[in-house]
Amino acid sequence: MSANEIGKVTHERAWMVFLVFLRLGLTSFGGPIAHLGYFRTEFVTRRRWLTERSYADLVALCQFLPGPASSQVGMALGLSRAGFPGALAAWAGFTLPSAIALVLFAFGMSRWGSAFPAGVLHGLKVVAVAVVAQAVWGMARKLCTDTARITIAAVSACIVLLWPTAWGQVSVIAGAAVAGLLLFKPARDIAHEPLPIAVSRRVGIVPVTFFRFAH
Numbered sequence: 001m002s003a004n005e006i007g008k009v010t011h012e013r014a015w016m017v018f019l020v021f022l023r024l025g026l027t028s029f030g031g032p033i034a035h036l037g038y039f040r041t042e043f044v045t046r047r048r049w050l051t052e053r054s055y056a057d058l059v060a061l062c063q064f065l066p067g068p069a070s071s072q073v074g075m076a077l078g079l080s081r082a083g084f085p086g087a088l089a090a091w092a093g094f095t096l097p098s099a100i101a102l103v104l105f106a107f108g109m110s111r112w113g114s115a116f117p118a119g120v121l122h123g124l125k126v127v128a129v130a131v132v133a134q135a136v137w138g139m140a141r142k143l144c145t146d147t148a149r150i151t152i153a154a155v156s157a158c159i160v161l162l163w164p165t166a167w168g169q170v171s172v173i174a175g176a177a178v179a180g181l182l183l184f185k186p187a188r189d190i191a192h193e194p195l196p197i198a199v200s201r202r203v204g205i206v207p208v209t210f211f212r213f214a215h
Contacts, residue, residue, distance in 0.1 A: 013082035014089045020047075021074060021093030028094075030131030034082050035070035035094075037135025040142075043077055050080065050196050057145060058195055062175055071095045080196045152176055 026065070028038045036059055043049045050058070062072040071091065078090025144150045156172045163171075 012076075013086065016087035017078045017082050017086045018093040021078065021121035023098065025094040025097040029137045030128055032068050032070035032134060034128075034135040036073060036131045037138050039070070039073055039077065040139060049077065052142060054195055061195075076195075076197060078197070152179055 020205040024035075024038055024042060028035050040055055044052055044055045056075055058076055059069065062076065065072060071094070074090045074094045075087040078086035078088070080086075082089065140153065144153050156176055159172050160168055162168075
């Protein structure tokens, strides 16, 4: 396949990624945790862009990184499908519409907030809880499949609720990693399944360097 043909395929894939993520960006409600549930339904169950195990690994990696996990997972999915143009398309299709809507609603609430009934925002919060709970339950059925995993999830949730700080979250992530290392040793006959993201080490060093000096 020539360079022009490869570029054409990448462009078509990036456009498809943009359209898929734009539909999700306009219809997915509930915040980052709920978005992860929508992503799993769309890209693992329906389109089969990656396996259940790869998606779980990708979510775990993005939860470990600072920032909104759903945006990171979305860009990683776009990257795996159409390279860097796909990552940009995923961000433009999913994250950008939400940011624009948020700015518009913020201006609207600051100017005409008194026109909204008092119970509107409270009702939206209640609906958001239900949407997030449904998404969490859908992922838990696949990830928490035995007593040990259910216990780790329950203990982690309790610690985060009782210690609602950044250090509490970091401690839970670190503790869960240690628990997973000790309790869930994979069988020797199970081969590691790498994430479907082809980024060379040389290219990866560039953003890591910028991140290091930015902090």
